[in-house]
Amino acid sequence: MSGTPPLLAARALTKHYGTVEALRGASFEARAGEVVALVGDNGAGKSALVKCLSGVETPDAGEIVFDGAPVRFTSPTDARAMGIETVYQDLAVAPDLDPAANLFLGRELRKPGLLGRLGVLDKAEMRRRATREFARLGVRLPSVDVPIGALSGGQRQSVAVARSVVWASRVVFMDEPTAALGVVQRQRVLDVIRRVRDEGIAVVLISHNMPEVLAVADRVEVLRLGQRVARFQAADTTVEQLVGAMTGALTQEDAA
Amino acid sequence: MTTAKQSVVDTPEEGDDPSRPAAWQRLRSANTLWIGLVLLALCVVFGALRPEAFLTLFTAQTLLIEASVLLVLAVGMTFVIITAGIDLSVGSVLVFAGVVGAKTMEALSPGGDATDAGWGVIAAGLVVSLLGGGAWGLVNGLLIARARIPALIVTLGSFGAALGAAQLITDGVDVRTVPSALANTLGSGTSLGVVPNLVLLAVAVTVLGDLVLRTTRFGRHTYAIGSNAEAARRAGIAVTRHLVLVYLLVGLLAGLAGFMSLAYFRTTTISGHSTDNLNAIAAVVLGGTSLFGGLGSVLGTVIGVFIPAVLTKGFVILHVQAFWQPIAVSVVLVAAVWFDQVRRRARNRS
Numbered sequence A: 001m002s003g004t005p006p007l008l009a010a011r012a013l014t015k016h017y018g019t020v021e022a023l024r025g026a027s028f029e030a031r032a033g034e035v036v037a038l039v040g041d042n043g044a045g046k047s048a049l050v051k052c053l054s055g056v057e058t059p060d061a062g063e064i065v066f067d068g069a070p071v072r073f074t075s076p077t078d079a080r081a082m083g084i085e086t087v088y089q090d091l092a093v094a095p096d097l098d099p100a101a102n103l104f105l106g107r108e109l110r111k112p113g114l115l116g117r118l119g120v121l122d123k124a125e126m127r128r129r130a131t132r133e134f135a136r137l138g139v140r141l142p143s144v145d146v147p148i149g150a151l152s153g154g155q156r157q158s159v160a161v162a163r164s165v166v167w168a169s170r171v172v173f174m175d176e177p178t179a180a181l182g183v184v185q186r187q188r189v190l191d192v193i194r195r196v197r198d199e200g201i202a203v204v205l206i207s208h209n210m211p212e213v214l215a216v217a218d219r220v221e222v223l224r225l226g227q228r229v230a231r232f233q234a235a236d237t238t239v240e241q242l243v244g245a246m247t248g249a250l251t252q253e254d255a256a
Numbered sequence B: 001m002t003t004a005k006q007s008v009v010d011t012p013e014e015g016d017d018p019s020r021p022a023a024w025q026r027l028r029s030a031n032t033l034w035i036g037l038v039l040l041a042l043c044v045v046f047g048a049l050r051p052e053a054f055l056t057l058f059t060a061q062t063l064l065i066e067a068s069v070l071l072v073l074a075v076g077m078t079f080v081i082i083t084a085g086i087d088l089s090v091g092s093v094l095v096f097a098g099v100v101g102a103k104t105m106e107a108l109s110p111g112g113d114a115t116d117a118g119w120g121v122i123a124a125g126l127v128v129s130l131l132g133g134g135a136w137g138l139v140n141g142l143l144i145a146r147a148r149i150p151a152l153i154v155t156l157g158s159f160g161a162a163l164g165a166a167q168l169i170t171d172g173v174d175v176r177t178v179p180s181a182l183a184n185t186l187g188s189g190t191s192l193g194v195v196p197n198l199v200l201l202a203v204a205v206t207v208l209g210d211l212v213l214r215t216t217r218f219g220r221h222t223y224a225i226g227s228n229a230e231a232a233r234r235a236g237i238a239v240t241r242h243l244v245l246v247y248l249l250v251g252l253l254a255g256l257a258g259f260m261s262l263a264y265f266r267t268t269t270i271s272g273h274s275t276d277n278l279n280a281i282a283a284v285v286l287g288g289t290s291l292f293g294g295l296g297s298v299l300g301t302v303i304g305v306f307i308p309a310v311l312t313k314g315f316v317i318l319h320v321q322a323f324w325q326p327i328a329v330s331v332v333l334v335a336a337v338w339f340d341q342v343r344r345r346a347r348n349r350s
């Protein structure tokens, strides 16, 4: 699998937030049809890396390569236009809008004909499709009509996951998509991740749950203090090795 | 995954039209409902106490006319507040727009007296009023959305600056020659025998505003930005551009309101709009629109405009001292905001 060229790659990215160096030359690779887990301690720079690779932030230095060509994302729209979707750690949903509106946020369907050209929404169609997608992805909601802020944390997270999966065609970033989920929902999300992978999409999973990482990921990349410090094939890796790499007890020469 | 065949979403019952507003929506607008009931109760009380004075065509007409200008301002304010913004400048922008419109009509008339001006001159005055209002809106929007200065400060600045500019242009003296053709049609004319034209215009603006907010993508993005601007940005919504457009819209509506005020009062009323901004904000908030953004409706705003108006009328008819009106409005206003807070806290429990 590591023989195929990466679909999306970060090369030596740096990113400062004021005086904080979130990324110090971080590299990362994701391949089509593969689940790669991105792990690291709190503050290692995982979310910062995801934000750079999904166009939310612009890196200070370094290169992003997509499909073999260098790219610059100036906004999330750029990344989305290339089929890259993200579940953010803070979810980035609009709490006052209902799940269907959130699913179609920024991609609202308009009515056919003149009304549509005037900007009139096709709310019924969006609701119908949202209901169908939630059902397909196993998202359980008490009602598709409540504002998302009234849902439980896990339900909100499920909606955010569904939104990314529905629209992604090349890469999905999931920044701790299972953090607030119960056992059943967590299993559903992991199933969804596998299914998306089998469709040939690159899935990047960020998680602090090591058994979960080893269960679903094909590869694991470890970030520490804003740098990649280790890479593993999930099949022949143990939780101890991952923890060792995360804490600095174990280092790989060629990882950065 | 095999769950596809199970019913994992509580789907609407058979034959239910998915676009039909469900029970929650009615619950959600409960605040609007409650405030609507207050308005109804006020009308009933005043009507019962003095039916011969309150329940008359004349009272209804004057009530509506006096509310028209404020309603146009408040419709724009609804959009702004739904984006979690505020616009304190609307009253001053109204005055400015009225002044530049009136001055243009005078300049285009022989001898600088616009009283007998024709429709061509009036149209020019309207365009200049709209441009004047729109320009302030654009400046507000750019400073707020692009330069990221808090809306409260930006519009406090233009609140002072627009009024100052209007006074500079006129030397502080009201323009008194307003075309009779304008005053007699838009200002005091009626259609269908009983409906004041000013009211018709305000209704048209309100209906349009309601449709844009409820049914269009522009409206949806307005809610989304107020609900979570960063989420909107990440979802690919051009947040900066949208906010500039919203402030431009409220500026244009203030310009239109300035022209309406000109037609109604037959003068620029420079010193008469210092509390329009607060009245518009109060109306919007009374109507259930949240100052925190993301929630609100034009229908609520309509109700919110009429509560103070009905109170004023009722107090006059009942010979209650007019000074009670602002006190009563303030009590209802604070209660409405308190309700909103409680509801939000209950909802965002998790």
Ligand SMILES: Nc1ncnc2c1ncn2[C@@H]1O[C@H](COP(=O)(O)OP(=O)(O)OP(=O)(O)O)[C@@H](O)[C@H]1O
Pocket (backbone or CB within 6 Å): A017, A018, A020, A021, A022, A040, A041, A042, A043, A044, A045, A046, A047, A048, A049, A089
């Ligand atoms: N917007 C910001 N402003 C300032 N500092 C930031 C910002 N975002 C991240 N940082 C800093 O950058 C570093 C990396 O943060 P990041 O969120 O990427 O960590 P993480 O690996 O995702 O951690 P966690 O597992 O806790 O989510 C941290 O030291 C953090 O304090």
Ligand SMILES: [Mg+2]
Pocket (backbone or CB within 6 Å): A046, A047, A048, A089, A175
């Ligand atoms: Mg993080």
